[in-house]
Amino acid sequence: MFYMFFGKEMREHHFDYLDYNPSNRRMEPTVKKGVTPIKEQENSSDEKYCIDICSKDLIRCEGGSTVAAALKTMMKHDFRHLPVTENSKLIGIISLKDLLPHVDKPFSNKMIVRDYISKIVICCDEETPVRYLAHVLCNEKVSALLVINKQLSLIGIVSYIDVLKSMI
Numbered sequence: 001m002f003y004m005f006f007g008k009e010m011r012e013h014h015f016d017y018l019d020y021n022p023s024n025r026r027m028e029p030t031v032k033k034g035v036t037p038i039k040e041q042e043n044s045s046d047e048k049y050c051i052d053i054c055s056k057d058l059i060r061c062e063g064g065s066t067v068a069a070a071l072k073t074m075m076k077h078d079f080r081h082l083p084v085t086e087n088s089k090l091i092g093i094i095s096l097k098d099l100l101p102h103v104d105k106p107f108s109n110k111m112i113v114r115d116y117i118s119k120i121v122i123c124c125d126e127e128t129p130v131r132y133l134a135h136v137l138c139n140e141k142v143s144a145l146l147v148i149n150k151q152l153s154l155i156g157i158v159s160y161i162d163v164l165k166s167m168i
Helices: 067-077 096-102 130-139 160-166
Strands: 002-006 009-013 027-029 038-040 081-086 089-095 120-125 144-148 154-159
Touching (some): 067 081, 067 096, 081 154, 089 096, 089 120, 089 144, 130 144, 130 160
Parallel strands (some): 120 144
Antiparallel strands (some): 002 120, 144 154
16 A cells, blocks of 8 residues: 655555555455455465565654755665654655755755655555555656555655565
């Protein structure tokens, strides 16, 4: 299942190009003479889910941090994306791509992260199949999705690199 985060609000979202029924996440319907019993997928061990590939050791950035501090954190941990929080609440995401234009500016130590974040963020739940993650990453032209649990709490981040690695 996918969600859109709009600054302070998380809403369930369906992408029209996905043939995805979240109520059947690990189950698949079988049609037989008009009856639709649910049976477990025969290849369920082959199916990978977001929780299997996402990064769970989250390092967050405070919205009031400087751009220079966010860049330093990204470089130190070799990350390209950081969830941005204020008072432990998600307010957006920032990427290396958002920050790179400001690297050489002498005043980057005075620029505040919250002014450069993406406030509309696509999120997915931990049981979203990887194949749907790939579709959304490609079609929406984003490089990472935040991962949430059933309580809509942030538990991880999954990038296009994680998806590609899962296919190797």
